[in-house]
Structures are given as C-alpha cells and as structure tokens.
Amino acid sequence: MSERIRRDEREESLSIRALARRHEVHRRKVREALANATPPERKVPVRDSPASGPYEAQVRAWLTADLTAPRKQRHTARRVWQRLRDEHGAQVAESTVRGLVARLRLEISSATRVVPIGQEHGPGKEAEVDFGEFMAWIGGVYLKLWMFALRLSHSGRAVHVAYPNQAQESFLDGHVQAFGVLGGVPTGKIRYDNLKPAVVRVLLGRERTENERFIALRSHYGYDSFFCEPGIGGAHEKGGVEGEIGRFRRRHLTPVPSAGSLAELNAMLAAADALDQDRHIAARTETVGQAAAREFPSLRALPTETFDVSTQLACHVDAKARICVRQSYYSVPAHLAGTRVSVALGARSFTVRDGRPGRPAVVVATHVRSLHKNTQTLVLDHYLEVLARRPGALPGSSALAAARTAGLFTPAHDAFWTAARAQHGDSAGTRVLIEVLLLHRRLPTHAVLAAMATALALGRLEADLVAVEARRHLEPVRRTPVAAPHTPRETGHNARPAPTLSNYDTLLAPWEASA
Numbered sequence: 001m002s003e004r005i006r007r008d009e010r011e012e013s014l015s016i017r018a019l020a021r022r023h024e025v026h027r028r029k030v031r032e033a034l035a036n037a038t039p040p041e042r043k044v045p046v047r048d049s050p051a052s053g054p055y056e057a058q059v060r061a062w063l064t065a066d067l068t069a070p071r072k073q074r075h076t077a078r079r080v081w082q083r084l085r086d087e088h089g090a091q092v093a094e095s096t097v098r099g100l101v102a103r104l105r106l107e108i109s110s111a112t113r114v115v116p117i118g119q120e121h122g123p124g125k126e127a128e129v130d131f132g133e134f135m136a137w138i139g140g141v142y143l144k145l146w147m148f149a150l151r152l153s154h155s156g157r158a159v160h161v162a163y164p165n166q167a168q169e170s171f172l173d174g175h176v177q178a179f180g181v182l183g184g185v186p187t188g189k190i191r192y193d194n195l196k197p198a199v200v201r202v203l204l205g206r207e208r209t210e211n212e213r214f215i216a217l218r219s220h221y222g223y224d225s226f227f228c229e230p231g232i233g234g235a236h237e238k239g240g241v242e243g244e245i246g247r248f249r250r251r252h253l254t255p256v257p258s259a260g261s262l263a264e265l266n267a268m269l270a271a272a273d274a275l276d277q278d279r280h281i282a283a284r285t286e287t288v289g290q291a292a293a294r295e296f297p298s299l300r301a302l303p304t305e306t307f308d309v310s311t312q313l314a315c316h317v318d319a320k321a322r323i324c325v326r327q328s329y330y331s332v333p334a335h336l337a338g339t340r341v342s343v344a345l346g347a348r349s350f351t352v353r354d355g356r357p358g359r360p361a362v363v364v365a366t367h368v369r370s371l372h373k374n375t376q377t378l379v380l381d382h383y384l385e386v387l388a389r390r391p392g393a394l395p396g397s398s399a400l401a402a403a404r405t406a407g408l409f410t411p412a413h414d415a416f417w418t419a420a421r422a423q424h425g426d427s428a429g430t431r432v433l434i435e436v437l438l439l440h441r442r443l444p445t446h447a448v449l450a451a452m453a454t455a456l457a458l459g460r461l462e463a464d465l466v467a468v469e470a471r472r473h474l475e476p477v478r479r480t481p482v483a484a485p486h487t488p489r490e491t492g493h494n495a496r497p498a499p500t501l502s503n504y505d506t507l508l509a510p511w512e513a514s515a
Contacts, residue, residue, distance in 0.1 A: 131171075155292040159181045191231075436448065
C-alpha cells in the first residue's frame with residue numbers, strides 16, 4: 001500500500017486528497033506513506049480479558065507447578081479449561097483458555113530458561129561421569145541394564161561399561177575399568193550428579209556428605225570431585241557425558257543388542273568404543289582418537305596397586321547351604337550350613353570366606369553374580385559330601401540339574417553313572433560316581449574324563465581305578481633313549497651303551513679325603 005501511494009504521487013503528481021480517494025485510506029495514512037518509505041509498525045491495542053483475566057493467576061500457578069511434575073502428568077490447555085469450569089465455575093470458552101495457556105507458558109519458560117555458557121577444558125584436566133539405562137537381550141532374556149560412562153572433557157574420548165544395577169560396587173568398578181582403558185587419571189576434577197554411591201546427603205549449595213568408599217576411591221587415584229546442582233537444573237553442568245550416553249545408545253545400542261552373557265555384551269561395548277576413535281566431534285579437524293593420544297601425556301599415571309571395589313558383607317548360611325546376596329541365593333560348601341560367612345561383593349562376581357571365629361579366612365566359594373532376582377545358583381561340588389551319605393538324593397537334586405545346564409555334568413559322567421549302577425547297584429554305583437566327582441577338586445577335568453573312558457572300556461567301574469588312570473594320563477610320556485652309533489652292546493630293537501660302575505668311585509672321594 002505505501003509503495004503504491006508513493007508511486008502514484010511520483011508518476012501522476014496527485015494530491016493527498018486524490019491519493020486518499022484512490023486508495024480508500026485516510027489522508028493521515030497518505031501523509032505517513034509519503035513521509036517514510038517504511039510503514040510504521042501496527043499498534044496492537046491493549047485490551048482487558050474480562051472472561052479469563054480473573055483466573056490468570058491461578059492458571060499461572062498451575063503451569064509453574066508443572067515444571068517439577070512428571071512430563072506425562074502436566075496440564076494441557078483442555079485440562080486447564082476443565083478445571084476452571086469445574087472447580088471455579090468459570091464461564092469462559094476453551095479457545096480463550098488455549099490462548100491464555102500459550103501466552104503464560106511462553107512467559108514462564110522465558111523466565112526459567114537457563115542459557116549454558118560454553119567452557120574450555122585443558123588436556124587431561126577434567127572428565128564427566130554418569131549412568132544411563134538401556135535394554136538388551138542377555139541369554140534370551142530381555143533385561144534393563146545400566147551403562148556407566150566416563151568421558152574426558154578435552155578429547156571427548158569415552159569408556160562405556162554395562163552393569164545390571166547402579167550399586168556402589170558397579171559405580172566403583174566403572175571407574176577402575178575406565179581408568180585402566182584410558183591409561184591414566186584426570187589431574188583436575190570429575191563432574192558427577194548426586195548419585196547415591198557417591199553422595200550420602202545433599203547439603204546447602206555445593207556441599208555434600210560423600211560416601212566413605214567413594215572418598216577412598218578418589219584418594220586412591222588422586223583427583224577432585226565436582227557435584228552438579230540437584231535435579232534437571234544441573235544437567236547442563238555435565239552436558240558432555242549426558243549427550244554422549246544418548247549418542248552411544250542411538251549409535252551402538254540400536255537395534256536392541258543381544259548377547260549370551262554380560263561379559264560378551266561388555267566386549268561388544270569395548271569394540272564400539274574402539275570404533276568411535278575414528279569419529280569427529282562437530283567441526284573438529286582431528287578425530288577423537290587423535291585428540292586422546294595428544295591428551296594422554298597430560299593424564300596422571302595409574303597407581304601401582306589396584307583399588308578394591310568389593311563391598312564386605314556378612315551372610316548367614318541357611319539349612320540348604322545357601323547364602324542370600326542382593327535377593328539371589330548361592331550355594332556354599334554344605335559343612336557351613338547354619339554358620340556365618342563373609343562375602344567380598346564385586347560388580348560381576350564375589351568370593352565367600354569362612355567367617356567362623358578362630359579359623360583362617362580361606363575362600364570357600366566363588367560365584368558370578370546373577371542378573372536376576374529371586375534365583376539360585378547351586379554348585380554340585382558343594383553337596384558331594386552330603387550326597388555320599390544320601391546317594392538317593394542325587395538324581396532329583398537341584399544342584400545336579402544346575403550342573404547339567406551349565407555343562408559341568410557331561411554325557412561322559414552320565415555314561416559312567418549308568419554303567420556303575422548297572423554293575424554295583426543304584427546306591428553303590430552312585431557312591432562310586434560321587435567319589436569320581438570328588439577327583440575334580442584335585443585333578444584336571446580332561447584327565448578325569450579320560451580316566452572314566454578307560455574305566456568304561458575295561459569294564460571296571462571303580463573310583464580308585466579312575467584316580468590311578470587320571471594321574472597316569474597326566475604323567476609325561478617316557479621315551480626310550482636312542483643309542484649312539486657304534487655302541488658296544490645292542491639288545492633287541494633298542495641299542496644303548498652298556499652300564500658301568502665308574503661313577504660310583506666319585507661318591508667315595510669326600511669320605512676318603514676326610515679320613
């Protein structure tokens with residue numbers, strides 16, 4: 001409009017009245033267009049909201065409270081309208097409430113928005129740590145797992161380790177594994193959120209009551225800790241590892257990974273970390289691996305001693321010779337039933353020691369931690385002494401079923417057992433099998449299996465024979481020495497020098513000298 005008015009005035013020299021009549025506008029509008037080529041901004045009149053105005057403060061309070069509510073349980077504009085209508089008797093249109101909610105949300109978000117400030121991190125100075133959850137198939141079971149991630153702030157190199165939980169032993173073990181892969185420790189600080197394995201209580205400001213085990217870890221490796229603000233407000237303070245977990249999950253854990261065990265899955269994660277060494281971060285010219293190699297000399301060297309991440313527990317052994325660790329049951333030697341044992345609980349496995357007073361603290365059992373709750377892990381060897389007295393309990397025992405599933409009780413054992421029962425009877429034949437199983441404690445498995453095959457071939461199903469044959473299987477093969485050429489004596493097919501007694505004279509020399 002303004003351009004057309006100016007063109008008509010320039011080309012036809014029309015008066016203000018004629019221009020106003022032609023373009024059907026007020027003469028004031030014509031004078032404004034001739035005075036300035038850029039039309040002035042339209043003034044939006046400020047109008048009262050007679051319908052929704054009385055409820056604006058209430059709607060603002062609802063939307064402000066939504067900032068801390070679960071994302072899927074926050075007010076929609078329709079829900080706000082329903083509450084105003086039902087709880088306050090408001091006579092207002094839903095479209096009017098929608099406009100009010102949109103305006104107030106914009107105001108609230110502008111007031112609470114935190115603008116992150118870019119940071120520069122020196123080589124080897126800082127790192128960030130966090131846990132992220134993901135799903136995986138482990139042994140055919142769909143599980144929720146936790147991924148420990150430690151990321152160097154300068155180079156962006158990260159280490160990822162999968163754990164079945166976020167317990168303290170997993171948290172500590174993640175540091176040990178990550179520092180071992182990186183080959184060093186940051187000389188400055190590592191940023192954390194307020195994880196329970198690190199923080200016992202959040203105090204005023206940045207003050208924290210830290211976990212004693214975490215303090216020991218930090219002291220062992222010689223770095224400082226920095227704790228972010230509680231809640232979502234502190235997420236930007238360690239945005240590097242937050243984004244790294246999401247990137248790694250999308251890049252390497254999509255589709256949902258499948259592995260036979262947790263160890264196999266961690267091998268897959270380690271391979272993915274190695275692959276990420278060739279990627280570029282944003283517009284950097286060097287790869288992550290090149291930046292990490294440049295950063296490596298700035299890291300502090302690892303301590304000579306390995307940090308012990310295990311948690312010490314005291315467990316009662318029940319009547320079935322089991323202990324309960326983290327809601328799962330594990331067997332121990334049957335003679336410990338009814339006693340107390342000490343457990344050194346690690347992230348992936350644990351060891352059990354005899355905790356009875358006056359006895360040496362010897363390791364009596366070692367187990368891999370179960371990924372599932374309310375399960376039991378039984379070792380057949382722990383019950384052999386009891387089964388030797390009660391051989392009839394062996395065929396239907398849970399320990400035998402577990403040994404078959406794990407592949408420890410092989411078809412060779414079954415064949416020997418069947419033959420032994422046929423030769424000696426059920427009870428006596430089962431006792432022979434148990435005596436053979438006890439041989440596994442002191443002889444290698446392959447030697448015992450070979451001896452069992454020999455006993456089957458000879459038709460003599462006896463534990464003593466199996467023991468003798470197993471030891472014979474371990475003996476080195478004796479070779480007959482080959483005689484040198486032109487030997488004075490040859491016997492049969494083997495030629496060797498004739499024996500002499502000349503060396504015996506040397507034994508008399510010390511005695512003759514003393515005489």
